[in-house]
Amino acid sequence: MNSVLGMIIAFDTDSDLREITEHRTVGAVQWGGRYRIIDFMLSNMVNSGIYRVGVLMKDKYQSLIDHIGNAKDWDLSRKNGGVTMLPPYSYSKKASPLVTGEYRGKIDALAGAVDFLQKNRADYVVVADGDIVANVPLDDVIDRHIKSGADLTMVxxxxxxxxxxxxxVELNRKKEAVDIRVGDCNEGKCKHAALGIYVMSRQYLIHMLSDCVTHNCIHFEREFLTRALMDGTVAGYLFNEYAVKVEDTFDYYRSNMDMLDKDVRNEVFKRTRPILTRIKDEAPTYYGDEADVEDCLIADGCRIEGKVKNSVLFRDVVIEKGAEVNNCIIMEGGRIMTEASLRHVITDRNVIIRDGRTMMGHENYPITIAKNATV
Structure with a gap:
């Protein structure tokens, strides 16, 4: 699919992941034992034949750059195409006349990269948020968009x-949007939600960005989509498989816990459309004589000597003897020491829980512990 350009919005707009995003964007957050959330959208694009991708950034993007690197793990290390990292102000006002200053939202970020859009001669553009956990067949979405004749298609x-x-989003029988509302479902009339994936022609996107900037519009969903709905046709592509847009800590916790269900895992991780990530070689996980593990996802390089149940453990996690971890997410390098007890807790990277500590959250509001903290 050489005529399609991918644009990933890899900075936070409306989200509330508390301590988890103090040092990184949502897309760079570790997920599912070995992945980052942005891996899903990068993989969706590659699996659909999109090999030219721009990643729009704003702040806290060092972790994202370190993870993507030269993008060879996604088969995007190419002479022609590949991944282009687009930090803020990467294009000057002279190069991009739509640049207006500091990014206030997605429209400003896309307008700042209009020179990148103009240089890439693709026929169509897929604009997608980097906080989506879903295995979406973007090639099918693009085909539906072309056949529909709509100005814009939203998943x-x-x-x-x-x-x-x-x-x-409220859709009619023809699967065309008749109403788009942010934060209000209009007393249940809007029965669908936008996943954050939009397909349109490249020229249409450039035209709409110019129109929005001229009228000082900054909010993509409230203003860009509304103008598209008023002036043209917006089609809806219904995606009925597993999908979560990680907007808050509950979404993050729930999406990780859902992966403990085999049926959900099979729906997300398909052999025909694999989810790719940066490869790290680690030794196998060590299970001690007193280890008690039940219904967990555990990455390589861990050392388990205590009790772990219904939890997700990333690489290099240590659970010492006598420690109990139940319904938790322990990110890379975490260490849960002797006689510590955790329930419904999310620990960021390199967190140490000392001997005898007890922490208990709830599945609707899990406790989150910031990176490198010692409790």
């Missing part, structure tokens, strides 16, 4: 929750 899922961050 939608069934409404799962009420949230001030969610973009709700």
């Amino acid at each position: 939608c899922t069934k409404k799962q929750k009420d949230s001030p961050f969610t973009t709700y």
Whole structure:
């Protein structure tokens, strides 16, 4: 699919992951024992034949750059195409006349990269958020968009929750959007939610960005989509498989815990559309004589000597003798020491829980512990 350019919005707009995103964006957050959340969108694009991808950044992007590197693990280390990292102000006002100053939202970020859009002669552009956990067949979305003749196609899922961050969509029988609302489902009339993936022609995107900047519009969902709906046709592509847009700590916790269900894992991780990530070679996990492990996802390089149940453990995690970990997410380098007890806790990288500590959250509001903390 050489005529399609991918644009990933890899900075935070509306999200609330508390301590987890103090040092990184949502897309760079570790997920599922070995992945980063942005891996899903990068893999979706590669699996659909999109080999030219721009990654738009704003702040806290060092972790993201370290993870993607030269993008060879996604088969995007290429002479022609590949990944282009687009930090803020990468294009001057002279090169990009739509640049207006500091990014206030997605429209400013896309407008700042208009020179990149103009230089890439692709026919179509996929604009996608980097905080989506889903295995989406973007090639099918693009085909549907072309056949529909719509100005813009947005990927939608069934409404799962009420949230001030969610973009709700009302579709007619032709699967065309008739109403788009942010944070308000209009008393249940909007039965679908935007997943954060949009397909349109490259020229249409450039035209709309110019129009939005001229009228001082900064919010993509409230203003860009509304103008597209008023002036043209917006089609909806219904994606009925597993999908989570990670908007808050609950979404992050729930999406990780969902992977303990084999049926959900099989729906997300497909052999025909693999989710790729940066490869790290580690020794196998060591299980001690007194280790008691039940229904967990555990990455390589761990040392388990205590009790672990219904949890997700990343690389190089240590669970010492007598420690109990239940319904938790322990990120890379975590160490849970003797007689510590954790329930419904998310620990960021390199967190140490000392001897005898007890911490208990709830599945609807798990405790989160910041990176490098010692408790």
